[in-house]
Amino acid sequence: MEILIVEDEREIAEIIQECLVAEGFSCCVCHDGNAALQLFAELQPDLIILDIRLPGIDGLEICTQIRQKPVANDPYILMLSSRGEEIDRIIGLSTGADDYYIKPFSPRELVARVRALLRRRLRESDRLGSIKTKSFTIDLEQHCINRHLDPESTEQLDLSSSEFKLMALFIKHPGRVWERGQLIEKLWGDDFFGEERVIDTHIARLRKKVEPHASKPIFIQTVVGVGYKFEDL
Structure with a gap:
């Protein structure tokens, strides 16, 4: 399964990628909103790890645009943010995110959240046949x-x-x-x-x-x- 990591802090993006690749996932990384939308169109990933604060188009707008696009492979979106206020989580989820995780994060828990979302995709695929x-x-x-x-x-x-x-x-x-x-x-x-x-x-x-x-x-x-x-x- 393909995972797109959208994170402007390169060290954090590298940590996420290393953790997921070690678990056998295929990952692609970008660092700004415009590149994220382009890669989304090209890759049609199964899951997107999306930081809210990005140069150019922010994560909330990216999430909104992705949810408005008619695609065969509608991805799960795990949103990352350094802000943990309840209103931020509500806004993030209201734009179409499936999960919301606060930085700094535990790499082990992040991988667990990714696996949980992808298991959900497999269960849904089984029901769809x-x-x-x-x-x-x-x-x-x-x-x-x-x-x-x-x-x-x-x-x-x-x-x-x-x-x-x-x-x-x-x-x-x-x-x-x-x-x-x-x-x-x-x-x-x-x-x-x-x-x-x-x-x-x-x-x-x-x-x-x-x-x-x-x-x-x-x-x-x-x-x-x-x-x-x-x-x-």
Whole structure:
């Protein structure tokens, strides 16, 4: 999932980015309001961490403009402010922010708030029957997955039932590291009998269908000594 960090204090922006990247998130950073609106249009991020006080267009106006734009991927907005008065929180939330956090902040709590908002997006996507990442859209009702070749074209992947379940699991939990045994339990439960390494064969087949170059995977990554994780950076 893509996160846009809009913070004019570069040291704070760097701390936020380092914390989120360490947790497996893809992040883009900018330091003023005009750049924020441009990047929002280009990236269509899943979540925006937005400082209120910015040069140029302030965070409140950015939030208002984003909420007025008709977009397919409506982002969650976590607003940051050094002012903690109740009226400021009310104004921030009234412009369309989903959460409001006061600086100075705990990096650990910030990450927890980000995860909570993104979990909410996944739950909502499940109810809607589809999940969209930067490169893939999975339709849970139609049982199909499309890969985005460019902004205007997609291709439907020809996946077996097991491959679909595996890819759906990865897409629902970006950045999570899965042990082989965990993947087997999710796919086949108690009906599986055999060696855990069989999952490597399924991963190899899936990579041939979803990766631009299966020998150099960028989406389904191997975590040496543990298992696999999905990234869509």
